[in-house]
Amino acid sequence: MDTIVAAATPPGVGGVGVVRLSGPQVEEIARRMIGELPEPRFATAATFRNASGEDVDSGLALYFPGPASFTGESVLELQGHGGPVVMSMLIDAALELGARMAEPGEFTKRAFLNDKLDLAQAEAIADLIGSGTAQAARAALHSLSGAFSSKVEALAEQLVRLRMYVEAAIDFPEEEIDFLGDEQLLAGLKSCSRAFEELRRTARVGRVLRDGYRVVIVGKPNAGKSSLLNRLSGEEAAIVTEVAGTTRDIVREQISIDGLAVELIDTAGLRDDPDRIEEEGIRRAREALKSADAVLWIQDANESPEQRIDEKLPEGAEIIIVRNKIDMTDEQAGLAADGSGAVRLSAKTGDGIDALHECLRAAAGYRNLGEGAFTSRKRHIDALRRAAKHFMTGKAALEDMKAGELLAEELRLAQEALGEITGAVSSDDLLGRIFSEFCIGK
């Protein structure tokens, strides 16, 4: 293992600039740059010198002997003056003395490789640094403390116990196995099912906290899509006219509903006989739909309700039906009482917008967030989905064919998929992808 160095503070000018080193040569480099090894975990005032013994800067040195450090290796932090030239001279000095420039995320990667944190926690560091709202930051901190990882591990543990139980039963074939009459097994399956459901639900909310909630507004021309975008964002962002087919380009607006970051996307009206420009607009609308978390399906309240949406929607996307223009129909604003789940509102007057806010919060799972929220990523959601699928396949194999061997194998695969989240199972390729997203010095 070589010794790495990088600026830990962002580029630019600041009162203090921190250069961080990690690796086996830290002690030797510290002695050369500072003249002595600083007392562990104490702030030591020092002059920092380069390889030729010239003064470069002065400041505080902090020394953390491994393994009790962030990376698990010996770490030295030099807090110098925060100017770009001084910082690069400090880094050059470390390079001359045998360190090499760190790659993006390499400090955190070493922490992961030395078991200081698992993969989900390492990702939470990047999420915390990059969080766009206070809620997201709190949730990321919670993930960093291991809240998400421990839930994943608890579920993996349940799967292992179940698998051991099934395998033990298979290993004694002289006894007739009655899997379906086995209360303990059935109870175990049920409790895993519930745990999967709960974890997937909270992970979905965690992803929304991290990435925001993407809401695509679709409907027939003139239904009032652009008017609704403008109403929700409080800006005249999209052009509104009485001409059907006004919007052709995608119009995006970022809004916040009680701290829930929502990206609103207004699209061209969907219709069968568009002109050439509209046709391209509709193609873009369909493209936008592919990544929607929720779809606002706008209908003109003057017209009879449309029964189904003829578009292909992503798996799990929520559809919220909006009956717009109730100022012209005298209908009651808010959630329709007819069980259709439609929200009645007027983009023109603003009546019923509160109810729509509430529907969006509910659809995003953003109600009663409480203290338990943590951030998660698409990678985690995908792994959870695969794990749940293996589990369900195994459960079905048992219930339909009494195939205990198949259940055991699917449980093993489910456990493996869960292991990808925390990094219990990981490939170099996966690690490369995750840590390359970090900035240098993290």
Ligand SMILES: Nc1nc2c(ncn2[C@@H]2O[C@H](COP(=O)(O)OP(=O)(O)OP(=O)(O)O)[C@@H](O)[C@H]2O)c(=O)[nH]1
């Ligand atoms: N009375 C009333 N008129 C509305 C309301 N919402 C929109 N309109 C009107 O309906 C017409 C179409 O509105 P837009 O917002 O442009 O509709 P759109 O769905 O974006 O239309 P395209 O971009 O052409 O697909 C405009 O004349 C709006 O003023 C509403 O709540 N009440």
Ligand SMILES: [Mg+2]
């Ligand atoms: Mg429009």
